[in-house]
Amino acid sequence: MARLIVDTREPAQVHEALANFSVPYERATLDVADFHIYRDDRLLFTVERKTWNDLEASCVDGRARDQLLRAASNARSQNAQHVVLLEHVSVLTDAQLRSCVYGKDNRGLRARSTVDRLVLQHGVGVLRTANVMETARTLQWILEKSIKERWAPEGGQHTCGAYYGGSVQSKKSANDNNPQAVWTRMLQTVRGVSETAAKAIAETYPNAKSIVDAANVTDDPKRLLDAIASVQTSKKRKLGKSAAGRVITALCGPT
Numbered sequence: 001m002a003r004l005i006v007d008t009r010e011p012a013q014v015h016e017a018l019a020n021f022s023v024p025y026e027r028a029t030l031d032v033a034d035f036h037i038y039r040d041d042r043l044l045f046t047v048e049r050k051t052w053n054d055l056e057a058s059c060v061d062g063r064a065r066d067q068l069l070r071a072a073s074n075a076r077s078q079n080a081q082h083v084v085l086l087e088h089v090s091v092l093t094d095a096q097l098r099s100c101v102y103g104k105d106n107r108g109l110r111a112r113s114t115v116d117r118l119v120l121q122h123g124v125g126v127l128r129t130a131n132v133m134e135t136a137r138t139l140q141w142i143l144e145k146s147i148k149e150r151w152a153p154e155g156g157q158h159t160c161g162a163y164y165g166g167s168v169q170s171k172k173s174a175n176d177n178n179p180q181a182v183w184t185r186m187l188q189t190v191r192g193v194s195e196t197a198a199k200a201i202a203e204t205y206p207n208a209k210s211i212v213d214a215a216n217v218t219d220d221p222k223r224l225l226d227a228i229a230s231v232q233t234s235k236k237r238k239l240g241k242s243a244a245g246r247v248i249t250a251l252c253g254p255t
Contacts, residue, residue, distance in 0.1 A: 002143050004037055004143050005025065005030065006018070010049075014049070023136060023140045032046060033046035033075075033082070037142060044080055044081070045080060045082070045083055046081075048071060048082070050064075051088065052088030064114055068084065069124075072124045083124075084115075084127070085138055087130070113249045179207065180202060185198075192246060194233070196234065197233040200231050201231050201247070204231055205228070208251055211247070211251050215248065221248075
């Protein structure tokens with residue numbers, strides 16, 4: 001039997017949203033995260049709810065990354081998966097991304113960078129929801145899957161759920177002798193980078209270090225952006241600046 005535990009400090013709107021979907025839950029004071037999902041006595045998922053504005057504010061002093069990494073580490077120690085439900089209608093538009101790269105206000109870019117690093121480097125699952133009602137529906141969905149399909153984090157596997165709805169799974173032992181496959185899978189967790197595009201990037205930049213090194217030696221960040229953007233992903237298409245900017249941000253942080 002699956003159980004949802006909700007932290008007693010969650011606001012009334014969360015309880016109202018859960019009641020709207022008739023989601024059964026218990027209340028308890030949780031040391032880590034906002035929700036815990038159990039099957040029988042086994043902890044399956046620790047879930048944290050964050051709004052985009054909260055994430056932006058906490059990224060300024062680094063609190064967000066440290067908090068989320070502690071929660072993820074705690075989940076792993078119990079063989080569970082940590083998941084972040086990020087409430088925001090639109091995370092960052094292409095116009096906003098260009099403004100962040102070339103303008104002065106980079107709070108949104110810092111938040112995006114934090115999310116990308118959590119997914120790429122630390123395997124934290126991040127799912128975007130539009131509002132608290134969709135958050136409640138997502139919790140109900142995870143709870144139902146845990147019951148009907150006996151969902152559970154698989155031992156020996158590393159799961160990265162990205163906020164644009166995709167996911168990448170890779171069995172660690174199977175990739176010991178194939179770092180190129182790991183690199184292309186990592187690239188695919190960046191929004192706008194398909195498998196074909198990831199392989200095209202990997203032909204020019206064979207690993208993450210090659211992009212980081214290129215960023216460190218260039219005097220003009222725009223030059224690296226243009227170089228990655230010009231990677232040919234098909235006969236008629238190039239990667240483009242928006243996707244290239246996300247790749248750079250994920251690996252190097254805001255420029």
